[in-house]
Amino acid sequence: xxxxxxxxxxxxxxxxxxxVVLASGPAQSGDRQNQQRGQRQRDAIVNGTRxxxxxxxxxxxxxxxxxxxxxxxxxxxxxxxxxxxxxxKALVTNPAAQTCTVAGTGTDSVSVAGASVxxxxxxxxxxxxxxxxxxxxxxxxxxxxxxKGTFSGINDLSPAILYxxxxxxxxxxxxxxxxxxxxxxxxTFRLPFxxxxxxxxxxxxxxxxxxxxxxxxxxxxxxxxxxxVLGFPPVRLEVKF
Numbered sequence: 001x002x003x004x005x006x007x008x009x010x011x012x013x014x015x016x017x018x019x020v021v022l023a024s025g026p027a028q029s030g031d032r033q034n035q036q037r038g039q040r041q042r043d044a045i046v047n048g049t050r051x052x053x054x055x056x057x058x059x060x061x062x063x064x065x066x067x068x069x070x071x072x073x074x075x076x077x078x079x080x081x082x083x084x085x086x087x088x089k090a091l092v093t094n095p096a097a098q099t100c101t102v103a104g105t106g107t108d109s110v111s112v113a114g115a116s117v118x119x120x121x122x123x124x125x126x127x128x129x130x131x132x133x134x135x136x137x138x139x140x141x142x143x144x145x146x147x148k149g150t151f152s153g154i155n156d157l158s159p160a161i162l163y164x165x166x167x168x169x170x171x172x173x174x175x176x177x178x179x180x181x182x183x184x185x186x187x188t189f190r191l192p193f194x195x196x197x198x199x200x201x202x203x204x205x206x207x208x209x210x211x212x213x214x215x216x217x218x219x220x221x222x223x224x225x226x227x228x229v230l231g232f233p234p235v236r237l238e239v240k241f
Contacts, residue, residue, distance in 0.1 A: 039226040041099045044078035049085060051077035051102060052227060053235040066114030068121065075237060076103045084174075084183045084241050085129060087147075100129045101142040108155045119158030123170060126150050149176040157189070166191035166201065166214050170237070185241050190214060192223055192233035207231040 044050055056073040078099040079085035086100035106125030111117045126148065133144035153172015159165040168189035173182040190213035194204040204211050211233040212220040223233040 039224070041078055043224075043226075044099045045080050047238070049077065049079040049083060049102070049239040049241075051075040051104065051237040051239065052229060053237070054229055056235075060112075061109075062114070066111045066116050068109050069112045070107075070109045072105070072107050074103070074105050076101070077237075078102065079129075079239075084185075085127075085239075089146075094131065100146075101131070103128055103130050103142075104151075106151075110155055110157050110161070112161050117161070119161035120154060120156045122152070123155045123172065124150070124152040127174070147176055149174055151175075151185075153185075155189075160191055164201075166193050183241060185239055187237050187239040188216075190221075190236045190238070192235065204233060207233070 052075060054074045054076050056071055058069060058071045061068045061070055079102050081098050081100065082088065085102050104125055104127035106123055108121055108123035110119060110121035112119070127150075128145040128148045130142040131144050131146050132138075132140055132142050136143070151172055151174035153170055155168065155170050157168040159167040168191070170187040170189065171185070173184050175182050192204065192211045192213060193201045194209045194211050196202045201214075207228070211223045213223060213236060215221050227234065227236065
């Protein structure tokens with residue numbers, strides 16, 4: 001009888017502990033997401049517009065003279081208030097806003113091999129400045145477009161393709177729907193990399209490995225936890241207007 005009573009008490013204690021864990025889990029997860037979102041926003045305020053590659057699909061083609069790498073990518077990130085991608089009218093939905101969430105899709109075709117390889121090629125796509133739709137939770141991905149537009153330009157990945165340096169660039173223009181004016185922009189791609197035992201750059205083996213971006217001055221910039229996408233270190237695009 002005592003063993004039965006003891007088993008019941010232990011079972012009740014386990015159930016109570018599970019209830020606490022299950023109740024606190026979503027709240028703690030939400031707190032972490034809000035904290036990381038705040039870190040990303042502060043990063044944009046200090047360092048300017050930064051977008052991260054969320055997904056990319058790649059295929060290769062050839063025209064007889066060169067091989068091209070054709071890619072479709074989805075990017076997302078933050079732009080500081082008052083910049084072309086975060087105009088003051090963003091305050092209409094959030095008077096306290098200091099940044100805007102920007103989502104975009106792009107397609108490029110860059111030469112990677114062959115007689116005339118130069119690591120460059122055209123890029124074009126669409127973008128939207130998005131806010132949280134009514135009814136969404138505070139940690140929901142912003143999904144309601146505030147304004148939309150298109151962009152086009154040239155991607156230059158020659159440092160990475162020709163010399164193995166994990167950098168690239170983009171230059172082009174974008175237009176906001178309904179506005180005939182074109183806005184010029186430039187950007188720097190920073191490709192994540194890890195280090196081998198000899199301190200040489202290499203492809204990351206897994207998502208737990210320490211990874212870095214290469215600074216313009218050659219310094220190593222650790223990929224921050226809030227920059228990762230589902231644990232993976234993404235390509236970072238730093239945009240200037």
